[in-house]
Amino acid sequence: MKRISNYIDGQLVAPNSGKYLDNIDPSRGEKYGEIPDSDASDVQAATLAAKTAFPMWSKTSREERSRLLLKIADLIDANHEMLAQAESKDNGKPIKLARKVDIPRASANFRFFATAILHESSEFHRTDISTINYTDKSAIGVAGCISPWNLPLYLFTWKIAPALAAGNTVVAKPSEITPMTAFLLSELCIEAGLPKGVLNIVHGLGQKVGQAISEHPDIPVISFTGGTATGKQIAATAAPMFKKLSLELGGKNPNIIFADCDFEEALNTTVQSSFANQGQICLCGSRIFVERPIYERFRDAFVQKVKQLKVGVPSDEETNLGAVVSEGHMKKVLTYIDLAKQEGGKVLTGGNQVRLQGDYAQGYYLAPTVIEGLDFNCRTNQEEIFGPVVTMMPFDAEEEVIMMANSTQYGLAATVWTQELNKAHRVASALKSGIVWVNCWLLRDLRTPFGGVKNSGVGREGGWDALNFFTEKKNVCIKL
Numbered sequence: 001m002k003r004i005s006n007y008i009d010g011q012l013v014a015p016n017s018g019k020y021l022d023n024i025d026p027s028r029g030e031k032y033g034e035i036p037d038s039d040a041s042d043v044q045a046a047t048l049a050a051k052t053a054f055p056m057w058s059k060t061s062r063e064e065r066s067r068l069l070l071k072i073a074d075l076i077d078a079n080h081e082m083l084a085q086a087e088s089k090d091n092g093k094p095i096k097l098a099r100k101v102d103i104p105r106a107s108a109n110f111r112f113f114a115t116a117i118l119h120e121s122s123e124f125h126r127t128d129i130s131t132i133n134y135t136d137k138s139a140i141g142v143a144g145c146i147s148p149w150n151l152p153l154y155l156f157t158w159k160i161a162p163a164l165a166a167g168n169t170v171v172a173k174p175s176e177i178t179p180m181t182a183f184l185l186s187e188l189c190i191e192a193g194l195p196k197g198v199l200n201i202v203h204g205l206g207q208k209v210g211q212a213i214s215e216h217p218d219i220p221v222i223s224f225t226g227g228t229a230t231g232k233q234i235a236a237t238a239a240p241m242f243k244k245l246s247l248e249l250g251g252k253n254p255n256i257i258f259a260d261c262d263f264e265e266a267l268n269t270t271v272q273s274s275f276a277n278q279g280q281i282c283l284c285g286s287r288i289f290v291e292r293p294i295y296e297r298f299r300d301a302f303v304q305k306v307k308q309l310k311v312g313v314p315s316d317e318e319t320n321l322g323a324v325v326s327e328g329h330m331k332k333v334l335t336y337i338d339l340a341k342q343e344g345g346k347v348l349t350g351g352n353q354v355r356l357q358g359d360y361a362q363g364y365y366l367a368p369t370v371i372e373g374l375d376f377n378c379r380t381n382q383e384e385i386f387g388p389v390v391t392m393m394p395f396d397a398e399e400e401v402i403m404m405a406n407s408t409q410y411g412l413a414a415t416v417w418t419q420e421l422n423k424a425h426r427v428a429s430a431l432k433s434g435i436v437w438v439n440c441w442l443l444r445d446l447r448t449p450f451g452g453v454k455n456s457g458v459g460r461e462g463g464w465d466a467l468n469f470f471t472e473k474k475n476v477c478i479k480l
């Protein structure tokens with residue numbers, strides 16, 4: 001039974017309360033470890049350590065910051081298999097996904113920002129012959145980074161790496177549902193020789209640890225990824241203190257499939273974009289709109305393919321869908337499937353919990369579920385389910401599908417499938433969405449802006465956006 005620790009001021013330490021929460025293995029539905037049940041006093045200790053380390057770290061040369069962050073990236077790579085196994089066990093995701101996506105992306109995040117700072121430049125504006133301005137950039141101070149459970153190390157490092165690279169020190173909180181790889185990262189940071197207090201990781205509940213980070217007067221900048229309701233609460237806490245906020249929130253992403261698409265490509269990618277990570281990626285499409293001339297053909301082929309997906313033990317190489325993250329989340333998804341039926345939906349495949357054999361009989365497994373026959377504006381099609389459930393709807397006209405796609409409170413990501421270039425541009429431009437993928441899904445270039453509109457968030461991460469977020473700019477105007 002693994003009991004993990006907080007990482008504060010360079011040390012692995014127990015929570016002040018001495019209390020621990022259970023860490024559940026979702027593939028077996030049983031406790032396999034313990035997590036610090038930290039509180040505001042631990043956040044206080046972490047913030048003090050970060051505040052103390054800030055003058056030193058913010059003055060450390062770019063080359064040295066880069067070297068240390070690259071060392072962490074190298075250590076993640078060197079421990080790739082151990083971290084992938086840990087992520088798969090903690091989250092329930094298939095091991096092949098953790099190996100291919102989660103862990104490589106965590107080291108890529110460090111590498112990307114560690115090298116970006118070596119190429120950063122600043123602006124200069126000449127007002128007239130005798131007046132010049134230059135933009136002085138500096139780190140802000142102690143950054144708060146709060147992340148969710150769906151892509152644990154991937155999203156945790158997506159925040160921490162730019163914050164540290166820009167010269168801030170960090171108080172970070174991973175999800176209490178999937179804390180393991182953040183803990184393992186703290187061990188790697190010690191091994192890499194990251195100076196004490198530069199990164200602090202406090203484990204525990206959102207209402208205690210997350211709230212204490214949002215409230216803390218010495219944490220002026222917060223990057224949060226998680227649910228929209230939590231984002232609202234953080235914004236309400238932080239706004240009166242004028243904290244700088246980046247909020248990456250929920251989604252209800254549309255896939256728009258026109259009749260002129262490359263049918264096989266659209267089909268195969270839409271199966272992935274629906275059910276990768278058990279549908280628990282904020283970028284997964286959950287509403288599939290198909291142009292009427294190909295609706296039935298696409299639907300039947302889609303259902304056929306979904307039926308072939310294997311729901312299984314995460315450590316099995318053949319598994320396509322592992323366990324969903326928790327019992328509570330499984331129940332929530334099942335409740336939405338019931339709601340869809342009440343709203344008149346017809347379940348074409350799935351719709352049920354899957355019981356595996358032996359040690360895994362109590363695990364949280366759901367069959368990939370496809371539902372049709374629902375109105376675009378019913379609750380099932382408006383609310384985020386965040387599980388292996390998609391709906392399918394036919395459409396007749398471009399304006400109609402744009403209206404339906406834009407009808408939710410969310411606006412994170414969308415896919416558009418068509419061979420006609422002008423149509424792709426038109427639709428991409430009309431979608432109220434932070435990201436539009438045309439004839440592809442989840443192709444990520446870390447330089448591009450990432451974020452949502454409407455209730456999917458505020459601000460952009462990625463590339464210079466992330467470094468700018470963690471940087472204060474000052475204009476210095478000189479009369480010569």
Ligand code: NAD
Binds near residue numbers: 205226231249
């Ligand atoms: P969540 O909002 O429940 O939790 C996210 C984090 O916030 C956790 O670490 C949690 O402990 C913490 N938290 C909870 N209450 C808090 C509070 N009052 N103050 C501060 N922190 C608090 O989200 P989740 O269930 O972990 O993740 C799923 C959600 O995340 C989905 O809505 C999904 O769409 C969203 N998500 C969005 C993106 C994106 O980039 N937009 C990426 C991944 C996940």
